[in-house]
Amino acid sequence: MGQETDRVLAEVSTDVVIFTMREDRLCVLLVRRARDPFAGCWSLPGGMVGLDEALDAAARRMLASKTGVTGVYLEQLFTFGGIARDPRGRVISVAYYALVPPDRMPSVRVAPDVAWHDVWKLPTLAFDHADIIAMARQRLAAKLEYSTIALQLMPEKFTLSDLQTVYEHILGEPLDKRNFRKRLHSLGCLEPTGEHHRAGRHRPARLFRMKSPGRVEFIK
Helix, strand or coil, X not given: CCCCCCCCCCEEEEEEEEEEEECCEEEEEEEECCCCCCCCCEECCEEECCCCCCHHHHHHHHHHHHHCCCCCEEEEEEEECCCCCCCCCCEEEEEEEEECCHHHHHHCCCECCEEEEECCCCCCXXXXXXXXXXXXXXXXXXXXXXXXXXXXXXXXXXXXXXXXXXXXXXHCCCCCHHHHHHHXXXXXXXXXXXXXXXXXXXXXXXXXXXXXXXXXXXXC
């Protein structure tokens, strides 16, 4: 047997990809780093996990401390453990992604060093955070096929066109309006509010809401 060592092999952090919709664009919240490494670059909100802290609790703490948001959809994404991902030493990141509806936006504390960025037009990012964001968007896109996860990005009331815009920006491609609505109605996850929304000179559109707010349903 080899000799035992007290040497710490790695530290564990959590990084959170926080998605929301802004001006019909899927956006991610980024923080500008003030210190090296990667000073001046944008990065995901994150930090080290406490010795007595559960991973999910650490991710929720990061989400709340950086945005003020609590009680939104949060899911573990992947563990990123590249040897050279952090020049300061071996740091393993357990990444999460969170979905924040637009009507929860007023509680997000945006400052010069904290800003929303279009997921398709990201700046230069620190560490391997570009890879983390790409995987989070891909996971979200894949789940559109078999769940109602996109509804977690919707406000309390919305039109079907609003929801189609969310799908299209996650996927990065346009969808056929008729087929989209046919599939959506087959899920039975929405109900009309009895209200309408008028945008410009267009015909007023019906407003809908989720039948089960806060719950992601899986399609059999």
